[in-house]
Amino acid sequence: MKQVLYIVDVQPSFSPPAKLVDDITELAKSLPSIASVERHDESVTPFERQLGWKPGKADESLVPADRIFIKHGYAPPKAAIDYLCSLDLDRVLVCGIQADTCVLAAGFSFFDAGLQPTLVPWLTIGSSLDRSGALGARLWQHHFGAVLAGPDELEI
Structure with a gap:
């Protein structure tokens, strides 16, 4: 199976648990990997004005990946x-940070582009609304259907 790992916003601004970073890093060693990093640019996405919060301007991915893409906003x-x-x-x-926002936005973007987005829920955490990521996984299942049950479904 031809697949790639897309790692969403595992960066200092989101304070990911060390185990999550370590586990994603291990998986990224066995698959082609791409990571996104959210950077703040108020002229592009009004995080500070509307939410009173902003990601770091210089955050880097905490997971080494084959390709890194900088993003502004959720998608x-x-x-x-x-x-x-x-x-x-x-x-x-x-996989990555904020199953119910940025991870879900990636799913919608990939789905709309004709790709097959597949959630790796044990390597994904949610936002402060639901840190477990269960809400995001349920939404993902509803919209895209493809949620892996465990590491044996990775087909590496």
């Missing part, structure tokens, strides 16, 4: 989507 940048589409993949494995 992946067009360059990341174009790159994924150019790979002719069977599926895009998605």
Whole structure:
């Protein structure tokens, strides 16, 4: 199976648990990997004005990946989507930070681009609304259907 791991916003601004970073890093060693990093640019996405919060201007991915894409806002940048589409993949494995916001936004973007987004829920955490990520996994299942049950479904 031709697949890639897409890692959403595992960066200092979101204070990911060390175990999550370690586990995603291990998986990224065995698959082609792409990571997104959310950077703040108020002229592009009004996080500070509307939410009173902003990600760091210089955050870097805490997970080494083959490709890193900088994004502003919830969804992946067009360059990341174009790159994924150019790979002719069977599926895009998605994990990372904020299952119910940024991870879900990646799922919608990939789905709309004709890709097969597949959630890796044990390597995904939710926002402060639901840190467990269960809400995001339920929404993902409802909209895209593809949620892995465990590591044996990775097909590495």
